[in-house]
Each structure stands twice: as C-alpha cells, then as structure tokens.
Amino acid sequence: MSEIYRWQQEIWSKLMRNRQFLGHALLLKGKQGIGKYDFARQLAKSLLCTAPMADHEACGECLSCGWFEHDSHPNFYLVMPEALAVISGGSGEKEEGEEKSGSASAKKSVSQKISIEQIRKLTDFVYLTGHQSGYKIILIYPAETMNTASTNALLKKLEEPPENVLFILITHQAQHLLPTIRSRCQQISMPIPDVESSVAWLQQQAVSDPEGKLAAAGYAPLSALLLDKGEYAAHYEQFIRHIAHPKQFDPLMLAGALQQTSLSTVVSWLQKWCYDLVSYHTTGKIRYYLKQSQAIQALSEQISLVECVRFTRELYIKQQLSHHPLNSRLFLEEMFITYAVMMRKE
Template sequence: MSGRTYPWQQDAWQQLQTLRQRMPHAILFHGAAGIGKADFIEQFAQALLCESALPDGHACGQCASCGWFAQQNHPDYRRIRPESMEDEVADEEGGEDKKKSKTPSKEIKIEQIRSLADFMNISTHRQGLRVVVLYPAEGLNMPASNALLKTLEEPPPGTVFLVSSNSLDRVLPTILSRCRKFAMPMPSHAEALAWLKEQGVPDADSWLREQGGSPLAAAAQAEQGNREEMDSFLQYLAHPSVEGALRTADKLQKVPLSALVSWQQRWLYDVFSYKLAGNIRYYPRYQRELAGLADKIHVSRLMAALKGANERRAVADHPLSPKLFIEDMLLDYTACCT
C-alpha cells in the first residue's frame, strides 16, 4: 500500500473526517470488490483509537495505542471476518501449514457475533472508543445477520462498527437501515494503472481491464501468475468446440472454479455488451473474436448463458466433481455458441 491510503481514496478520507464530530455508531462502507475498502477501514479504525491523531485524521503511528494496533492486540479493537480470510492472511504471513479437518468457512457465523458480547460489556482500556471492523457484510449468514441486527438496534455506548460490503443488495435491509452508508470511490483507469505500475505489476493494463478496473484484484491475479491458464481458457471461449471443451476441462482442473466462472461471466458480459452497444470492457485483446460471437449468438441465448453462469457461481465452491463441473460449463457454452 502506497502511503496511508490509496491515491484514489484521499478525497474519501477527507470526507470521512467530517463524520468524526458526531460519530455514527455504525458506518457501512460500500463499493466494488478489489478497490481497498478493507485497508481503508482498518486505517480509520486505527485513527479512531489513536491517542495523538494527526491534523489530517490519520493515526500518529507512535503512541501506545498505535503500537498495540500494529501488533494486532489492541484491547479495544475487534475484527470479524470469515475463517477463510484469516487463513489467506496466515498463508501470506508464512503461517504454519496445518492440515485442517474441514474447509475454512467463507461465512461469518453467529458465534463470531456472540463473541463480541463480553468485549462490549467491559470498560475500554483508556476510556476511549471500542471499534469493531466487520467485512464483508454479505458474508454474514442469516443467524449472524440477525445477531448483529440486535446489537445495532441497541448499540453499546462508545462502540463504533465499521462494516464493509462489496454488494449492498446481499445485505439485510434492516442492517442497512441502521448504518450510515459511505460510498467508496472506484479509481479511474489512469489512477489504477499508475498505481499498478508503481507496484511493478507486469501486463498491468490487461490485468486491470480483466478485473473490471479493480486495482487490488488485478494485483492479486497477477501475483497468482495464472496468465497461461486464463489465456488457454479465453482461447477456448473464442473458438468453442466439443473437443476443445473436454481438452480445456482436463487442462484447467487445478484452477479455482470460482475464477473460471468469473472469467466466463466477464466474457459473456463482453459479448452481450458488444452486441447491444459495441462496447468491450474486460477483454479488449479479443475484440475480433467477441465481435464474431456477438454477431451470431441470439440475445435470448446470451441471456440464458449469463443466467447459467450466475447459477454456477453460486455453487462453484462446493462442486461434487471439479472436472465434471468444468466440462458441463464449457459444453453448455459450446451449445450456446453453435
């Protein structure tokens, strides 16, 4: 992260400072995935707990509170997120590779919300605020959502909830109604591209376009280094056939299924967008192939294919057989295009 906030967040940070004089008990930060919302609210959480905040609202980085925060053991701070995200961070930080008996949950569970009860019922360490950071809000399962709602309906004094969401339509309306909503900006293409180049991301423009303009998502995909797999998949989408579907399914079994479905969703969106408006958002490198498909596929077939991709995305994390899942997805696509 360059500086204390990303370059495209500076105006949002200044706007946020106007809320501090009459601090809401809950703020819901919302915007596209991969634009740095989690980092932004972590910065704000540290600033709220800091004992010597700077004139621009950032934490000083020097006081005892900032020291505790940096060491992730501040007594007045809690972070709630799915187990799977905790595991990702542990892997990045070189944590032990422990074999787990079950797959880490991608949901926020009711036990995690209930664990806040003791935290919110004891005095703060330095008579300041308690801060709870929770993301993504759409990760709350229904029991956890209801438990959080009860807390937000009767917020404990001196406690601030900083919540983040990539998709407001997947959050309970009753939770939305009890939070002050704060829109997070999408960077311009030029801003995001400049930042990626500063980070040394190769082929930055292609990655950025393929991730819909989200710079952190682009950086993450580039770091994973699956360009060869993506290009193989896109080549199949550009020239579909039954033989190609089976060959591609066999080759890409190790790629996360959610990634494959996302790549296909973006491809279908580009075909649909080109057919209706002559625009391509995600894969401009394949303009000729996308234009050819747009000319020959009927709108009703495209709509059905997009609907099928959305349904597959919902079950991509729990397939009965990854290979059969990919084959089924690609054969359906082939049938749509021929």
C-alpha cells in the same frame, strides 16, 4: 504499505471533518476491489491512535499503532469468514480483490460464511476484554457473508449499541444485506477511481499492461493487481487460454485446475467473457478482455446471440449460487460444459 488510496482522500477528509457522523455503526459499500477494506483498517487505526497527525491519519509510531500493525490491538476486533482469515492471516493486506482461496480452500471445511458464534463472541469483546475505558472497534468483512442467524444476532447488537463501540461493516453487495441492518448504519458509498487514476496506481505497483488488467478486472484496481502475479494470475491465464479456444478446450480439465479458486471469481470471469461476446456481436465493442479482442471477434461471429444471452442469464444465477457451499468441481464442470456445448454448435 498502508496509506489511504488517492481516490479515497476526499471521503477520508469529509469523515474526519465530521467525526460525529461516524455514530456507532458505519457501512462502507461499493464494488469489490476498490480498497474498502484497507480504508476501514486505516480508519480504525487512526481512531485508536493516541497521537494522530494533523490530517487525522494514524501516527504509526505510538503503542496503539504498534499493536494495530501486529494485529494484536486489544480494542480492535475483526470478523471475517474463516476462508478469508486463512489467506490473510488475519491482517488481510490488500486481499480485498478476492475472497479466493488457494491453499485456503484446499481445506474443504473452511467456511465462506460469518457464523453466529463469531457474532456472539463480540459480547465478550465488548464487555469483558480490551481496555475497558477506550474506544472499541469491530470490523465485519464482508457483511453479506453473514447468514440469517448471524445477521439477526448482529441486528440485536446494533439496536442497543454498546457505548464507545464503533461497528464498521463492509459490503460489496449492499443489496444482499437486510434493510434493517442498512438502516442502522451510516452508509457511505466508497468511491471508484477513474481509469486514469487506477492505471497510475497500477503503474506504481509495477503491474505490466495495467490498462488491460484493469479492464479485465472490471475496473477495480486492487483486483487488477491480483491478476499480475502469483497463483491467482496463473489460474486466470489458464482460464483465458481455454475459454478463448472452445473447440479444443476440455471443460473437465479446466474445472479440475480451477477448483481451488473462489467460485464466485471464476463465474465473474466467465460473465465478463460472455458480456464481451454479446457486446462485440451487437455493438462491436469490448469492455473487459481488451487483450483478447481477436479471439472475441472471431467467436462472436459464431455465437447464437439468443443462446449466449440465455447463458449469460444462467451465469447470473450461478453467481448467486456460488456463495453457498457445494461441490465446486461439479459446479465448474457443469458451467464449462454448457459453455463448450454452446460454442461448438456451429
């Protein structure tokens, strides 16, 4: 399935009406799991299509569209961390929800970062390969995974943009990009669908309990889809089972079970959980784990608010650290032990 999501139609039409707005570099920004990656691919496909339709969407039938669908378009270049490329097989259908890993990070050496070599290779793409005459598109996803060296290398290219090349950068965390990168791009804030449209879309995808999963995914529909099936969903359920019963839960075992899942994802699950504990304790409201309201209610009565707020702050720092390569098992063990100790105090 490769359409523009309904919540993106307006921004799509706006961009298509003002194509000069595209310039030579676009930055699509917005939270993870709302379809930015799919949008960027549709945009690239339609710009490369030789017979676009009236609404400027790609025809899906021409030679160019065929190449694009088989990930072999000579004028399209995708740059992403190795860890993502492994799971998406390069094509990246709907993997935007997560930078997760599964079998991918079982290979410990797989990089979570975009390297300077990857950016350097763009020079060959721009000047040596592809159809010299045609438009060339470079997609960088997610841009915040560039390290300092690769960011600087890209910056040089953006300062002297090659002709007929469009850079599309995607970021979940625009604040982590250098201001000089941001200022050289046309920035587009990608829309977040409202709850109603998200639930309707999840229902179309045959997701069970769409409301509950949407809330648990922080109201990002593509992330909610991931919670429905497969290994990722199984890990998530395992997490909930343990975390909701802190008296019985074994931090070391859970850390072992989840070490193949992206650290950033696991931290965000626990962040949302603690948010709900604090929120229920202070306001009686639950934002994310609607299905676990009973457990949250019971636990929130036991917690020390001060400690829970302090732990929530620690998780925020953990979230930043989770993007750097380290021993994921130790990282998770430490985090879960702290949680268990905090919850067993009373």
